[in-house]
Amino acid sequence: MRRRYEWLYTMIPKSWEGLTIEKVMKRKWKLPRKLRHDFRSGGKVLLNGEHPHWKTAVVHEGDELGLRLFEPSTVRIPAVDMNLEVLFEDDHLLVVNKPAGVFTHPNGAEDGATLWNGVAYYSEQQSLPVLPKYIHRLDRHTSGAVLFGKHDLAIATLGEMMKKRRITRTYIAKVHGTMEEDEGRIDSPIDKDPAHTTKRRVDENGKQAVTNYSVLYRDDEHTLIRLHLETGRTHQIRVHLSSIGHPLLGDSLYGGSGDQQGRQALHAASLSFVHPFTEESITCYASVETSPFFEEEDLSFLKSN
Template structure:
């Protein structure tokens, strides 16, 4: 398989002979039905340099070429805002989102969002693209957010996400000392009563599974690594409250803001297969300054209590 900025190419193998190009793209490379439908509009599919229909059947050695759509009408107003770029190519943009910024505009935060910053970045590069985040993190969670730069990249990563092939790692500080070195919280999550924002553990909720590992214990807190097997809204925050150790600073879920004025959670790593090359990708975001200062406070607290 070979790719450039807008061209996807694959040379058919022996097992592909006799199969329709449509079937190869759908079942072998997980092209979505929506993307395949779009490819039918205009001469976007070639075999050995000649236009072909997706319903045609291939043979070993055929060079299948797909013209991917890159320029699209932007769906948001771009803004000239700071953007901490961790990685970018023709298919992906990965950024380190700061605390206090929402991923997508909403009624409460209609502007100055990550979406506005990313759109403005692309506009300055002369690129017209739709904003397609692969996942979202809360306004006061810092760290990695991955954005697809075209429809193909988005549906490829969405396919990986749905099947649990994307690995997300979070770092967080919870109140109290967690006795277990590691464990799994397997409690379903649903809406809390009379709230469109807050969630709670509920037997009729959606399946939610969080793996945790203790990285360090302090006298009044624990530093944890979280690996998400599912991606429910507020999942880590709800699960931490549920097992009696709310995130430091998370007053929505029983935490206190004595040491930190936001919930102490950082999206530190996002691992997946590149949608074009299929090669493993690992995106990491550095530890934010406010959590570094929190570590100092926790160390000082230990020293104070020991004196």
């Protein structure tokens, strides 16, 4: 793939031989209907330099397909300098290290200093034409790696990858008490707590939720663990750990110690995936050296296991 001004160009591989433009967009890139309509009606697709008929024009190996992906963004949010740590960046993706204590995105007009606002500032400083969009979220008091797409195709493709669990997120957490088992699997459905507007709880009538964990080290009072999620429910890690009697340090909502320095002992330590456009294997590690709960050397457990 190569970028030229507002356009991204790619060569058609042999495996796409004979497909129509419509099928390329729908089957190969899994674009949602609305985005396919936008590309078609906006004349944002070129085949060998010409606007093709979506339903009849077919592609052949070696053809050049052009997509207009880098138009100036119409989305505007206030830009806030947050001095973000960038973990990975290219023309398509951006991964940043979210600080604890900030929301991923605005939830109302009063939220003007979220991670997305920080990314907006970074985008302005880098003269990016499009405002990157977050692909997933972290709770306000959780820190770590967050993935952004830098154009509509990346946003749609990464969203589909996240939905199909083709993006691996690894967390580290410090919990109350000493876990006896070296590893475990929590398979307990989660639903909203009717007694609390923001809280969740384990409920047999809720949605399936599965969390896997392994112990990195333990002492008489706390246990440091690594976690992988098979599902992505709201507050899943917090609810599951609390349900087995080991709430997060700092997570007062789910039975942990009171808030310490505006965070809880949960950090999205790494993000791994195959790049949807370059097919490169990407792993990003997010530093936790400023956390009151973790030491910098904790990440050595993650990288060596």
